[in-house]
Amino acid sequence: MSFIKRKHQKDDDLGFGSTPIIKNQRMLNSDGTANIERTGLPWFKFDDTYTRLVTMSWSRFFVVILITYLIVNTIFALAYNLIGIENLNGAKGLTPRDQFFDAFFFSAQTISTVGYGHISPQGFITSCLAAFESMLGLLAFALATGLLYGRFSRPTSKIKFSKKMVIAPYKDGKGLMCRLVNLRRNQLIDLEAQMYLTFNETIEGKETRSFYPLELERDKISILSLNWTLVHPITENSPLFEKEIADLIVAETEIFVIMKSFDDTFSQTIHTRISYQDEEIEMNAKFQKMFFHNDEGRMVLDYDKLSAIEILE
Amino acid sequence: MSFIKRKHQKDDDLGFGSTPIIKNQRMLNSDGTANIERTGLPWFKFDDTYTRLVTMSWSRFFVVILITYLIVNTIFALAYNLIGIENLNGAKGLTPRDQFFDAFFFSAQTISTVGYGHISPQGFITSCLAAFESMLGLLAFALATGLLYGRFSRPTSKIKFSKKMVIAPYKDGKGLMCRLVNLRRNQLIDLEAQMYLTFNETIEGKETRSFYPLELERDKISILSLNWTLVHPITENSPLFEKEIADLIVAETEIFVIMKSFDDTFSQTIHTRISYQDEEIEMNAKFQKMFFHNDEGRMVLDYDKLSAIEILE
Amino acid sequence: MSFIKRKHQKDDDLGFGSTPIIKNQRMLNSDGTANIERTGLPWFKFDDTYTRLVTMSWSRFFVVILITYLIVNTIFALAYNLIGIENLNGAKGLTPRDQFFDAFFFSAQTISTVGYGHISPQGFITSCLAAFESMLGLLAFALATGLLYGRFSRPTSKIKFSKKMVIAPYKDGKGLMCRLVNLRRNQLIDLEAQMYLTFNETIEGKETRSFYPLELERDKISILSLNWTLVHPITENSPLFEKEIADLIVAETEIFVIMKSFDDTFSQTIHTRISYQDEEIEMNAKFQKMFFHNDEGRMVLDYDKLSAIEILE
């Protein structure tokens, strides 16, 4: 495949450089992050912990919280036993195992600031440790609050794209199309989209990864009320003009869609990225209609139809 | 009604597409959201919960909190009874009903981390459950904090528009006007407004929903100190030129006002949308003056006058 | 005073309209808010409470918190007494006064979730009320957290302007100048400033409040490291050209400075407004130098000199 319309090439390679893809490797992962491995990076225990805790899945998050709670209480339980279980007034355990659990539950009651008081500290060192643990409890609590709020207030849009792109009839010619909806109740406004084509080509005898912008018929809308179909008209000026799917596969083609929107509900700018590889492009198909009027004359948007495609003859 | 000045049409259909309105249906609800039904969407229990809890009314929010508190305590009370009420030291209830309430109040004291201690857990399983419940209490607390902060810090402007638009004398001709004030103490700056006209019309034999921008005499102001009257001068270039109210009704006309402002008090960008339908436009009227100088020479803004209209002969 | 250079007038009247000032009244208060009274506004108890609690002074904020705490505990104390003080196990008060205080302190221990337990609830209704109060305590706590964070994270810049403006020699002519510094440790970047002149004048026989932009010699800087002196060169094109202080007084002149900056420490856009009235303009003076090199060659900025002026002959 040779793309001769070099005038289309912008200098923006999206930060990927011009090293060609050598095996069938996505440049963008499905979550919009770059498909790149990192080495030589120190294990940033503290710096990235917050980011990790905020971006991990909810189930994993709760497991981390629970395990941390168990570990911290175990450490304090061992410490209380080390100092002497007799300093825990009301602890009735006689075997080491029972004494450990007495101390463990006392620790849990202290760090959560419940403090029933049927077990209570006495003696200087135990009292000190309990006072320290309750302070730690406050801080841990504060941290959990920040984490939960951080998780909820993150600008995570649930913009969902159709699984495939189609090359469908458009005006007098054809157009490359994908479409998207907003899965969340958040109101999205001021949407902007850009489409890029990237593939390997030989320029001046050197294998290079090229990036071409694909002009959109409409690249912004004010409110995302229904679905939005992004259309790149395949005119003479398009780098996709008269290309076949075989051309795209040979050149390790990938199409990027970069979107910017504003979440009106939480006043946040949201960036979304997705990429389609050659096998995710349907050469002769069109999207089925996604909305209709119901009996009251109200428009209805059917999310099940997002990726519904009709193959054309 | 035929609007021939097609040069005014922008490509921005505000994301509503060009499907005509078939019955008298608003496109924008009174809260600025699109009047659209959604189907085929899975019941996003977890994803949208935060958004729902943050956007619902205060009274409903507190009811949800209270009911959740009752349900969670009931579940734990049942669990404590199942394990054996004899493991709750200090619980004096003799009948199952009293034992349930002993466990219920113990649960409430644990989850809220009050922990008076006149009832206290003993035995391994009950102690474990109480330790778990107090941890849960911390997290619930953290969640409530985030929710309350999220509710308060949301960019909800209280920009209030006049109930009706008027077509009033303006310069040598007429102008379509609405006006607005800021009901909150927050300082609003850098305000921008856009006005759009939308109606059904027949283009090339096809019933279509058209969108025309209505040019404003002034579309931005620096500070919203007083009221702001938006004026679209109905000149020859206006799609409303020489139109009558009957024309507007036939075409299912709706006028959108889209505003952007910056809340200086909380450093947030705020978007506001409102729409007026044909019956909300007064053809020959003008707004009454909303502010005056008091005896000390200070300007006074009278909010009661916001929608006050004077019918003209 | 007649300003004939009408070409300078922009359509931006900063949202104040064109009603002339009739007595010596500032348009902008010293805190940058508009000097306008509001009537006809319902007493927005709930809507504005958060804004008020976040924007009031710290001392007032703590007084409000303390008084609320006292009132809430008093109400609950009365309720516990009404239900029957005998349901508070451990309350030893014999006189009504002592019984009230027993209930009051029990309430305080419940709402703060301390729960010592030397007083504990018994009986269904009292236990219910205590469970409800502890839930309320959690929510109140959550609210306080949000309020404190809201107060601290508000974009309050401490940009301080010189008390007076001066008309000082500038290049071959004169310039209207004021200067400013950043009082806080927050790093301010990307600063932009605009200056406006407003005064009463008679246009087509009608007394009008006019607004003229005053061009600045430099209207943006990248980092506010030292002080920043805003200079409007009084050239032939300036509406201030060959005006005397007497002219300014007659016309109720006010000069607005509107600034936008970005707080790099907290990632927030900050808007600052200030106005100078005629008596705050020194006709023939210049600012003293505000910074010098110390012995190590390091630049030193002396904040005491911010408003230091030298009167010229």
Add this chain to the structure above:
Amino acid sequence: MSFIKRKHQKDDDLGFGSTPIIKNQRMLNSDGTANIERTGLPWFKFDDTYTRLVTMSWSRFFVVILITYLIVNTIFALAYNLIGIENLNGAKGLTPRDQFFDAFFFSAQTISTVGYGHISPQGFITSCLAAFESMLGLLAFALATGLLYGRFSRPTSKIKFSKKMVIAPYKDGKGLMCRLVNLRRNQLIDLEAQMYLTFNETIEGKETRSFYPLELERDKISILSLNWTLVHPITENSPLFEKEIADLIVAETEIFVIMKSFDDTFSQTIHTRISYQDEEIEMNAKFQKMFFHNDEGRMVLDYDKLSAIEILE
């Protein structure tokens, strides 16, 4: 050194003014703040406390928290002793020292709202103080929550620059280069960079600090996936054209890099600044390649190579 190409000078001196550097003093510290001392500033105890607590290091932050906790409890312990230790029911200390610690631990249990209850307040004044302390505990807790969240949610990018700049072969000539990576997992997008040259020169007989922008071959990228090498081509138009390192040293040269990026993970704009002094510029060297393809064809970025330089003959 004389830079004659004055057409390159912009009016932006980055807010540093034009006072020349007299000794070898950086203008920008390594953390991107301006190297300037401030005097005449009142000791802003309250205003800057939040900023200080949010920007200080984690270790220092925890020490401050711990010390505050100790001091507050000591003060309350003294107060309880002053009122009379006999009002603390359950305090068994006989010596003044033991009585102080009883009161100290009671205070800790109250302010952290643990409230075991083995020590409990009695008498009006002690109960009042305990009620007040528990309210204070809630507020302190709320404050800690806000501080921790404020610390974590601060827009602190970990953009790391190469230790040195190099002047390497670029196209047909040479280019001044530095490079950078993102050390954190946060996704950085929409990056923009500017480069400035500043040095002392004599203009019209006056020693002046001049600022010249250095044009970049590419000044924005969409996503920071790999490393980014900033290149200023040293063409005829560059103020660095045919300059030697000796020239740079004499003129107290410093090169500023100012970057703006958007943290997609937390929806925040991030500004980064760095400066290189003359001795941090390598005249004839180039950067080693930082990424390679691993066996699966995936790109690998090696952070250890960030500052790796190859000296050229």
